[in-house]
Amino acid sequence: MSTLLACDGLSMRFGGLVALNQLSLSVNEGEILGLIGPNGSGKTTFFNVITGIYQASEGRVDYRGQDLARMSAQEIYRAGVTRTFQRSRLCLPLSIFDNLMIGNHRRLDHSLWFNLIRRGAFQAQFEGQYAAAQALVRTFSQSLSVRLFEPAASVNMIDRRRIEICRALISQPTLLLLDEPSAGMTHEETRELMDDILIVREHMPGLAIIIIEHEMNVIERITERCIVLNYGQKICEGPYARVAADREVQEAYLGTE
Ligand SMILES: Nc1ncnc2c1ncn2[C@@H]1O[C@H](COP(=O)(O)OP(=O)(O)OP(=O)(O)O)[C@@H](O)[C@H]1O
Ligand SMILES: [Mg+2]
Incomplete structure (x- = not known):
């Protein structure tokens, strides 16, 4: 398997606080990688740095020959890296369809000329995008796929999460970052959402996914490899069973000697 993303010596400091400390890790093409660690260990900060929300204090993030640490959030999105957010x-108030199109702007023509004058082409683009959005949502939920013109506020928590995942997928990324997708879900909803992620894997076998998750049964079930952070540093790496048995990992989580 070839490496898709590799970061080297990545640090992020907020004043005196070191949220990421000389972090080096890599993700392979098509891999599902779990990123775990106690609260405040730097997991979300890592996503924020590699998606251009924060500018790394030092280090590189190689992705297909480009350094994401030197690129804007828009450029990183256009390069094929998309995400969902912890919150x-x-x-x-916008429709589900409009929410999905927010994630699709690199594939839409936004020019005034196109939108005002070329009405036929605009209509064709709209219909094409609607069909694509509906097909994508249908892979997760048939009932949600026929509600695309309803406000996002009208659906329940798990369907909102599905919409957020679809918004990140609609631009056909190469790397998808999921920040605690099961946060706020019941066990049953979490299980459904994990089935959804396995569906994504089936439909898009080339897509690499990094998932941050506190639910260890989720990590065990869907990841091929895990990386554990503590105080912004990588303390362990490997298949879930090995990582879960590691003494330093157990101490980091339990805070015991
Ligand atoms: N914008 C910021 N300004 C200052 N400190 C920040 C900022 N963002 C994150 N931090 C700090 O960096 C550290 C890592 O935070 P981060 O949100 O990455 O943790 P996390 O591993 O995602 O935790 P959780 O599991 O609770 O989501 C924390 O101490 C946090 O307070
Ligand atoms: Mg977080």
Whole structure:
């Protein structure tokens, strides 16, 4: 398997606080990688740095020959890296379809000329995108796929998460970053959501996924490899069973000697 993303010596400091400390890790093409660690260990900060929300204090993030640490959030999105957020970031009054199109702007023509004058082409683009959005949502939920013109506020938590995942997928990324997708879900909903992620894997076998998750049964079930962070440093790496048995990992989680 070839490496898709590799970061080297990546640090992120907020004043005196070191949220990422000389972090080096890699993700292979098509791999599902779990990123775990106690609260405040730097997991979300890692996503924020590799998606251009924060500018790394030092280090490189190689992705297909480009250094993501030197690129803007827009450039990183256009390069094929998309994400969901730990706290839901849907525009609730907008329709589900409009929320999905927010994630699709690299594949839409936004010019005034196109939108005002070329009405036929605009209509064709709209219909094509609607069909694509509906097909994508249908892979997760048939009932949700026929509600695309309803406001996002009208659906329950698990469907909101599905919309957020679809918004990250609609631009056909190469690397998908999921920040605690099961946060706020019941066990049953978490299981459904994990089935959804396995569906994504089936439909898009080339897509690499990094998933941050506190639910260890989720990590065990869907990841091929895990990386554990503690105080912004990588303390362990390997298949879930090996990582879960590691003494330093257990101490980091339990805070015991
Ligand atoms: N914008 C910021 N300004 C200052 N400190 C920050 C900022 N973002 C994160 N931090 C700090 O960096 C550290 C890592 O935070 P981060 O959100 O990455 O942790 P996390 O591993 O995602 O935790 P959780 O599991 O609770 O989501 C924390 O101490 C946090 O307070
Ligand atoms: Mg976090």
